[in-house]
Amino acid sequence: MLQNNPELKNKIDLLWNKFWSGGISNPLTAIEQITYLLFMKRLDELDQKRQADAKWTGETYTSKFEGTWIPPEYRSQPKPEKFAVDKCTLRWSEFKRLQAKEMLLHVQSRVFPFLKDLNGAESNFTHHMKNAVFIIPKETLLVEAVKTIDELFELMERDSRENGQAFQDIQGDVYEMLLSEIATAGKNGQFRTPRHIIKLMSDLVQPQLGHRIVDPACGSGGFLLGAYQYIVTQLALKAGAKDLMPDEDGFIRTSVAAALTDKAQALLAGSLWGYDIDTTMVRLGLMNLMMHGIDEPHIDYKDTLSKSYTEEAEYDVVMANPPFTGSIDKSDINESLQLATTKTELLFVENIYRLLKKGGTACVIVPQGVLFSSGSAFRGLRQLLVNRCDLKAVITMPSGVFKPYAGVSTAILLFTKVWGAKDEVTEPATKQVWFYDMQADGYGLDDKRSKQEGYGDLQDIVSRFHGRNSATDTDRTQKYFMVPRAEIVDEKGNYDLSISRYKTDFFEEVLYDTPEVILRRLIHAEVGDVDEAELGNVKSGIVRDLLELKGMVE
Structure with a gap:
């Protein structure tokens, strides 16, 4: 970077x-x-x-x-x-x-x-x-x-x-650096998603060639580009590419699609779809993808929460960081959205569920309040995710991830649609939820966001998620663990998804030397190996003070 x-x-x-x-x-x-x-x-x-x-x-x-x-x-x-x-x-x-x-x-x-x-x-x-x-x-x-x-x-x-x-x-x-200047104040709750978080989410979802992929609030097209780069990289590796090395975040990535056949190129370019309500961002997104080799990007001006947007069950993959803390005119909300709210962070997640085909997977960033807030719309959304979807993972992120634009605490939700909106749920889709408490993302969590040594938790999250096991991921003192659905659905119907509810704090007992031992060590450090009977003859003021303390604690 x-x-x-x-x-x-x-x-x-x-x-x-x-x-x-x-x-x-x-x-x-x-x-x-x-x-x-x-x-x-x-x-x-x-x-x-x-x-x-x-x-x-x-x-x-x-x-x-x-x-x-x-x-x-x-x-x-x-x-x-x-x-x-x-x-x-x-x-x-x-x-x-x-x-x-x-x-x-x-x-x-x-x-x-x-x-x-x-x-x-x-x-x-x-x-x-x-x-x-x-x-x-x-x-x-x-x-x-x-x-x-x-x-x-x-x-x-x-x-x-x-x-x-x-x-x-x-x-x-370079382009991301330029784009970062736009979000200095975070207009309408929109914040640019760091590229390493997009790469993390791509590795979790693992989009494939032929999947229809959408971002319903795409901004400059970062998630679409992330999905494109993941697919191109996997195709290059399958074709025998040997010179691709992990980047500074530990991910292997390339945008170079030269090895793809014309048919694969056309299939890939035709599988990426993005929408935004800001015409300037639509233009920037189009040019961003075109500069990365996608000649005809499908990015359009559209409010995907409004009545005018009618797509449903069209996509295999949704990757998004929808606007937080915004609200829209109640009269313009699409009738297919059932949550009684105008909060965009809730409506977008419900809308993403609506956009997915059955068997399709979404990876979405939400403010952590979505995981536990007690309002009826919040509870209704969590119930939707647990009952009609297989909620695979809840990954909480530290508040500094979106600095310098915002200090909001966020989480990644990863879920697969099992039951359609009109289906009768005969059996809740979620059996286990995998939680991970991300504590570092490889960058400082202050406004400077300087690169730190190593990858933080990024690569651990990817490997642990794809290797998750309900039989072994049971230690709740660790960063990651599985929670059965029966624990999540409480008698009040809260469907609490906050990791703090399930994580067990681990306090390691630390054994310290007694004051006498510590003082003896300090004295000998000062005068060397002198017989204790002779310590009274030492003229050092420091030693006399230490001897006096020693006498007080004995």
């Missing part, structure tokens, strides 16, 4: 400072404009790489910068071809050589409109880019930004060569 590469981090800080001093001080606006530039740069590099690969392998590849392009505003003209632009001039490597004034005009009037029109008029990307605006106001800012991004990519390439990490993964770190 970037904490381990201060040069790269400093370059990103420099880029931020240039935008701030250039008049774009709103973090969300700045990240949009920086993302457009990163996208232009990466689009050119990926296109040239694919051209070179095709030439080497003999495959056919049509460059995105081949031929001419007619800006949309001229397409209805009698002779639109008169306004055609040579696509080659729209490459980053071409326009960066222009003089400042000419570059700004060219990017504003040609390159950015081409970017918005990239996948054709009917594409999802073009639809969501329709209202995007390029607002870098100054020639000098654009020139400086282009120069800094070029230097940033050189550093990423060098880091890739020296440390053996895939370039796309380093780029992901």
Whole structure:
């Protein structure tokens, strides 16, 4: 991660400072404009790489910068071809050589409109880019930004060569660093999920090629990217990849899908779906996935809790960190959601249950209050998870995981849908719940979140979960243990899922030496091996004081 590469981090800080001093001080606006530039740069590099690969392998590849392009505003003209632009001039490597004034005009009037029109008029990307605006106001800012991004990519390439990490993964770190600036205050309870927590959740769920995967509150697409990287990595390992090494969090990951067949690529790209109610985040999510090699991401603007969203039992996997502490208009809540509440942290979990196919699995982050709060909607949700789902795991996380954005204590819920919403439950689905008390995630739990030595509990959680056993995971003084359903369902119908209810605190008895022994040791440390009869002759004031204390306790 970037904490381990201060040069790269400093370059990103420099880029931020240039935008701030250039008049774009709103973090969300700045990240949009920086993302457009990163996208232009990466689009050119990926296109040239694919051209070179095709030439080497003999495959056919049509460059995105081949031929001419007619800006949309001229397409209805009698002779639109008169306004055609040579696509080659729209490459980053071409326009960066222009003089400042000419570059700004060219990017504003040609390159950015081409970017918005990239996948054709009917594409999802073009639809969501329709209202995007390029607002870098100054020639000098654009020139400086282009120069800094070029230097940033050189550093990423060098880091890739020296440390053996895939370039796309380093780029992901850089992009996550930029995205982190958005959530400085945590708008509407939304907080960026740390990438190592996303990797942990992917390893718990283990999504497979062919699964339909969704995040109903996807933000910048982190969970979709996490699922994509997990699947690509597993396919690469099955294909015999030998050079993939654990990252700083102990996970083996790559974004490079070059070994996949065209059919597998298409299947994988078509299996990732995301929705968000923020149009800016939809655009950022689309570009985030496109920069990682997914040409046509399925990310859309939609309120998945509203009456207008009608999907049900469509997905094999749901991974999400839905908004906390928010609420929505009661009149707009989808009628399929039965919990009598407007709290988004409850409605999203119920909605995730609704989205799952029978046999589908969800991995969701919730505030820990969901595990034990006594309100009827809270109890109703827990009853749903225990009776209609196989609630496999409750993993509590320390409050510092979401710093510096929030100090809220959270938990991961992992459950598989067994009974549909309209099914009569003839037998409760959950038999045992596996609990784990995460105490460290490999990073400091203060606002700095500096990388610590080791992986914290991350790898232990993965191995313990997949090896869980109701016969052996019984010691409740440990971090992990199994609890039978009969204990969770109490006579009041609370379905309490807080780990503190079941965990047994272990106090190890510590035996200390007696005061006499301690004082004798201190005296001999001061004067050496002197016979006790001769200690009275020692003139040291410290020894006299120690002897006096010794006499008082004997």
